[in-house]
Amino acid sequence: xxxxxxxxxxxxxxxxxxxxxxxxxxxxxxxxxxxxxxxxxxxxxxxxxxxxxxxxxxxxxxxxxxxxxxxxxxxxxxxxxxxxxxxxxxxxxxxxxxxxxxxxxxxxxxxxxxxxxxxxxxxxxxxxxxxxxxxxxxxxxxxxxxxxxxxxxxxxxxxxxxxxxxxxxxxxxxxxxxxxxxxxxxxxxxxxxxxxxxxxxxxxxxxxxxxxxxxxxx
Amino acid sequence: xxxxxxxxxxxxxxxxxxxxxxxxxxxxxxxxxxxxxxxxxxxxxxxxxxxxxxxxxxxxxxxxxxxxxxxxxxxxxxxxxxxxxxxxxxxxxxxxxxxxxxxxxxxxxxxxxxxxxxxxxxxxxxxxxxxxxxxxxxxxxxxxxxxxxxxxxxxxxxxxxxxxxxxxxxxxxxxxxxxxxxxxxxxxxxxxxxxxxxxxxxxxxxxxxxxxxxxxxxxxxxxxxxxxxxxxxxxxxxxxxxxxxxxxxxxxxxxxxxxxxxxxxxxxxxxxxxxxxxxxxxxxxxxxxxxxxxxxxxxxxxxxxxxxxxxxxxxxxxxxxxxxxxxxxxxxxxxxxxxxxxxxxxxxxxxxxxxxxxxxxxxxxxxxxxxxxxxxxxxxxxxxxxxxxxxxxxxxxxxxxxxxxxxxxxxxxxxxxxxxxxxxxxxxxxxxxxxxxxxxxxxxxxxxxxxxxxxxxxxxxxxxxxxxxxxxxxxxxxxxxxxxxxxxxxxxxxxxxxxxxxxxxxxxxxxxxxxxxxxxxxxxxxxxxxxxxxxxxxxxxxxxxxxxxxxxxxxxxxxxxxxx
Numbered sequence: 099x100x101x102x103x104x105x106x107x108x109x110x111x112x113x114x115x116x117x118x119x120x121x122x123x124x125x126x127x128x129x130x131x132x133x134x135x136x137x138x139x140x141x142x143x144x145x146x147x148x149x150x151x152x153x154x155x156x157x158x159x160x161x162x163x164x165x166x167x168x169x170x171x172x173x174x175x176x177x178x179x180x181x182x183x184x185x186x187x188x189x190x191x192x193x194x195x196x197x198x199x200x201x202x203x204x205x206x207x208x209x210x211x212x213x214x215x216x217x218x219x220x221x222x223x224x225x226x227x228x229x230x231x232x233x234x235x236x237x238x239x240x241x242x243x244x245x246x247x248x249x250x251x252x253x254x255x256x257x258x259x260x261x262x263x264x265x266x267x268x269x270x271x272x273x274x275x276x277x278x279x280x281x282x283x284x285x286x287x288x289x290x291x292x293x294x295x296x297x298x299x300x301x302x303x304x305x306x307x308x309x310x311x312x313x314x315x316x
Numbered sequence: 317x318x319x320x321x322x323x324x325x326x327x328x329x330x331x332x333x334x335x336x337x338x339x340x341x342x343x344x345x346x347x348x349x350x351x352x353x354x355x356x357x358x359x360x361x362x363x364x365x366x367x368x369x370x371x372x373x374x375x376x377x378x379x380x381x382x383x384x385x386x387x388x389x390x391x392x393x394x395x396x397x398x399x400x401x402x403x404x405x406x407x408x409x410x411x412x413x414x415x416x417x418x419x420x421x422x423x424x425x426x427x428x429x430x431x432x433x434x435x436x437x438x439x440x441x442x443x444x445x446x447x448x449x450x451x452x453x454x455x456x457x458x459x460x461x462x463x464x465x466x467x468x469x470x471x472x473x474x475x476x477x478x479x480x481x482x483x484x485x486x487x488x489x490x491x492x493x494x495x496x497x498x499x500x501x502x503x504x505x506x507x508x509x510x511x512x513x514x515x516x517x518x519x520x521x522x523x524x525x526x527x528x529x530x531x532x533x534x535x536x537x538x539x540x541x542x543x544x545x546x547x548x549x550x551x552x553x554x555x556x557x558x559x560x561x562x563x564x565x566x567x568x569x570x571x572x573x574x575x576x577x578x579x580x581x582x583x584x585x586x587x588x589x590x591x592x593x594x595x596x597x598x599x600x601x602x603x604x605x606x607x608x609x610x611x612x613x614x615x616x617x618x619x620x621x622x623x624x625x626x627x628x629x630x631x632x633x634x635x636x637x638x639x640x641x642x643x644x645x646x647x648x649x650x651x652x653x654x655x656x657x658x659x660x661x662x663x664x665x666x667x668x669x670x671x672x673x674x675x676x677x678x679x680x681x682x683x684x685x686x687x688x689x690x691x692x693x694x695x696x697x698x699x700x701x702x703x704x705x706x707x708x709x710x711x712x713x714x715x716x717x718x719x720x721x722x723x724x725x726x727x728x729x730x731x732x733x734x735x736x737x738x739x740x741x742x743x744x745x746x747x748x749x750x751x752x753x754x755x756x757x758x759x760x761x762x763x764x765x766x767x768x769x770x771x772x773x774x775x776x777x778x779x780x781x782x783x784x785x786x787x788x789x790x791x792x793x794x795x796x797x798x799x800x801x802x803x804x805x806x807x808x809x810x811x812x813x814x815x816x817x818x819x820x821x822x823x824x825x826x827x828x829x830x831x832x833x834x835x836x837x838x839x840x841x842x843x844x845x846x847x848x849x850x851x852x853x854x855x856x857x858x859x860x861x862x863x864x865x866x867x868x869x870x871x872x873x874x875x876x877x878x879x880x
Binding site for chain 2 (some may be wrong): 153154155156158162171174175178179181216219223242250253254257258259261262263264267270271274275276277278279280281282283284285286287288290291292293294
């Protein structure tokens with residue numbers, strides 16, 4: 099029995115766990131995002147996802163989305179974690195970028211210039227303006243909003259993938275898993291926000307902050 | 317199968333109350349068998365999610381939706397439920413109860429050694445006579461058979477061992493306890509505190525009193541502020557069965573622990589008028605075993621203990637053991653959850669904090685205090701709250717655009733956000749109840765629990781005030797963008813379920829006497845949340861601990877005196 103079979107069998111033994119890729123990742127102690135069960139992205143979709151992730155969080159003086167493996171994370175989420183509804187919105191959104199570029203620049207998205215791609219993505223953001231997320235009535239619970247438009251989806255996945263990555267949490271932000279104290283400090287003493295506390299420490303109100311997240315204007 | 321091993325005591329359940337019962341009874345020299353329906357969970361070693369990094373979280377920490385919907389539809393809606401904690405929770409599919417869609421009841425359950433002591437919110441507040449006298453004064457429910465003076469020394473006794481951090485306030489309605497150094501409020505929380513205390517007489521804000529040590533004591537470490545306690549704490553900084561009561565009980569050499577032991581019912585001997593056996597279904601082999609002891613402590617949780625009693629039917633007790641009063645299963649209470657307000661504190665962007673404090677702020681009850689009882693509703697509520705900078709996740713939905721400027725904007729945290737979230741008292745009501753549905757059995761052949769419980773008019777009126785007062789306090793503290801939150805959370809959601817085997821002096825109206833001893837069966841004690849006669853508005857667990865230690869002391873003395 100090779101290692102892969104062993105892990106698969108363990109997944110079966112553990113029973114009831116939805117995705118053996120998750121089990122595999124957890125058991126082997128590697129990055130929980132590595133293995134995609136079923137490849138569903140076409141080459142163009144893969145490439146466009148890379149370009150988009152890089153446009154949302156580019157490399158600056160710190161690593162960007164590509165350095166942090168975010169395109170792979172997005173592909174995993176879309177292939178493995180998204181519902182059919184969400185997946186359809188994602189692929190339609192990718193297609194809409196192509197359609198926009200072909201109409202306005204006579205090229206598909208990937209063959210358009212950097213400026214043209216930005217214009218296309220800005221249009222995708224514009225398209226979200228009239229979108230109203232459903233209300234979340236129980237603040238103790240964070241609910242998923244399946245129907246949110248493409249731009250919000252890819253932005254959310256890029257942000258989540260990046261700031262929870264080692265590169266994003268440690269190099270762009272500051273990460274301290276064992277602070278040993280809770281105290282006031284000046285922001286200038288750290289200069290960055292803290293990488294995610296492993297769980298957002300808000301007592302019983304995660305849904306409340308989710309509501310805030312839904313509001314797209316301060 | 318009958319095991320003739322005789323124990324002095326059997327403790328059913330290994331959570332907060334069961335752990336205390338086992339510790340106290342073994343330390344007093346009794347040979348104790350502790351039964352836990354779930355799997356073994358070893359301190360430290362089995363905290364497999366502890367210190368998982370964000371980059372090791374499957375799906376970036378997002379829920380495994382299909383699995384949760386299929387097997388954890390109720391438990392997964394708990395704050396803190398994720399792949400680092402799931403293994404401590406009940407599998408809803410394997411352990412179902414009957415849900416009435418018109419009147420849902422949320423039953424959050426652990427299913428392993430330590431029970432919910434691994435997962436609890438760790439807030440600890442003493443009750444006062446305002447609480448113990450409330451039923452008598454306004455006529456809802458029956459009078460408590462005890463007063464604050466009866467339990468005060470037991471609060472002190474358990475608090476020293478639990479390791480409670482907090483601030484003394486000198487308030488008669490929220491008595492001070494045995495506190496370690498309080499955790500710190502941040503700059504903005506102190507500002508809000510100052511505003512509230514200057515604006516409103518009789519309103520105070522303090523740091524949460526919590527069962528997390530700030531001083532290394534009791535063979536346990538102090539908090540290292542990593543944040544997610546519910547993953548388990550191998551330093552033992554927070555009180556759990558594993559970190560605290562279980563090792564104490566094991567040190568005596570008097571404890572036998574048996575996990576995967578589902579108690580089906582208690583056997584009653586009509587001649588001796590005592591519980592004569594605890595009938596267990598082995599969780600793995602499904603073998604049936606009866607254990608015997610001189611006394612039994614039911615600490616299987618509010619719902620769990622009463623389920624066992626309701627299922628223990630005999631000729632003498634056709635409606636459930638120790639239920640000559642008919643009160644068993646009734647007067648089920650929780651707190652109200654999910655009503656309050658939030659707002660942005662616009663200044664102090666140069667201020668930040670270090671550390672993930674697993675604790676918030678607390679505003680003790682201020683409505684309907686003696687001499688000020690005109691709120692349009694009875695009893696009161698307290699607020700848990702806090703202020704923090706909004707993090708990248710919250711801000712990413714608010715910062716428009718993408719690219720270098722977007723990335724740059726998320727480098728600094730967002731503004732300070734403050735919130736106040738109320739917990740309100742739930743009046744005891746005969747019609748709020750749990751019962752057994754004999755037509756629906758679980759995989760052990762035990763009838764499933766069903767519920768009929770809704771919040772009443774008093775709770776609804778109170779939650780309106782809760783929202784208004786929270787908004788007003790935040791506004792006067794300078795918050796902008798103040799919004800309210802109202803909840804459609806069903807009873808059980810606050811995970812403070814109480815009652816169903818209430819204490820009282822009159823055996824015709826109550827199940828348990830002032831010592832948590834069944835009126836009808838003198839070798840039976842129930843010391844978890846089932847015993848509660850009213851619900852107060854403060855978090856209840858420390859009261860279960862104090863009552864358990866007190867009952868254990870009484871039971872051991874009564875055994876020695878031959879009165880049991």
